[in-house]
Amino acid sequence: MNDKIYLHETIQITLDNRANYFKHMTVDWAPTMKDRKQKMVGIFGVFSSTGSWPEVVNLWEYDGWSGLAASFDFETANIEAMRDPFFSEWSRKAYTLRHQGYDRILIPADFSPTIDQLIAMGRIGHRLYYHERISIRPGQAKEYLSLMEKEWLPRANELGMELLGAYRTAGRNDSEVVVIWAVRDWATYATIEEAFDSSDNVAAWHRKTDGLAVDWRREVLCAAPLAPCLTGKHLAEI
Structure with missing residues (x-):
């Protein structure tokens, strides 16, 4: 039984910045993950011969709907910016590395591993x-x-x-x-x-x-x- 909830992000990378985005989304993001009650499952680059490029897929894991809601509550506490101070600062650099994205919230099958x-x-x-x-x-x-x-x-x-x-x-x-x-x-x-x-x-x-x-x-x-x-x-x- 898997009672987690997942966030799936598809990210469009700007120019030749995929490796830079990989680092920014892992090393630079890691300090805030505890506050957001999230774990990363993986961050992936789409292999260019099989799909859109340059594109990145992020997959995050949360402790059920309540864990996801707690993360969203933390992120949106500033109702004007709709993002917390860390996210705002992190995004300033992120916007030089990626320009568009599309997110899905995913519900796992019971047999899907954490x-x-x-x-x-x-x-x-x-x-x-x-x-x-x-x-x-x-x-x-x-x-x-x-x-x-x-x-x-x-x-x-x-x-x-x-x-x-x-x-x-x-x-x-x-x-x-x-x-x-x-x-x-x-x-x-x-x-x-x-x-x-x-x-x-x-x-x-x-x-x-x-x-x-x-x-x-x-x-x-x-x-x-x-x-x-x-x-x-x-x-x-x-």
Whole structure:
């Protein structure tokens, strides 16, 4: 059972500043995370050959809705700026590194691991990740995730895809699922891609979800050097 809540951020980077943003979002942000009651799961760069670039994805974990609300309460205490003093100062530099973003609040499936569980089971240090955003028939995201756990998760594991997280997007008509898979290396990636094109097991999964999954998009992410899902250490420990 995973009772956490997650914040998923898609960030558009300005010019050649992805590495600078990685540092600003980890080393420079770490001192304020305790006040915000948050943990970082990962910070990733979208691999340019598979999606938009230069783009970064951040994934944060909170202690349920109350933890997320406490973080938002801290952030918005200044009603004029809608951000606390640390965030305001941090943002001055951030605006030179990134220019736009889009956020989602995510609710995890029961079988989706927390960052502490990922570290404890040693599911860290992967070279790449699949980042899937799946459009679901309205009202059926829970059904998709339940089916995924029973039908697709074992087959995906056999292919070399290890689950980092499976979520449904809040604030929508239960119509979007976000799934992130860890892939150990690029050789495994090649095997998986071949299977997506020709495997009977993959084809069977797609048939099973036909009409339930309306559309989906898969791109490859690479974790930033200090991402906890890569290092096995929380930012507070760096």
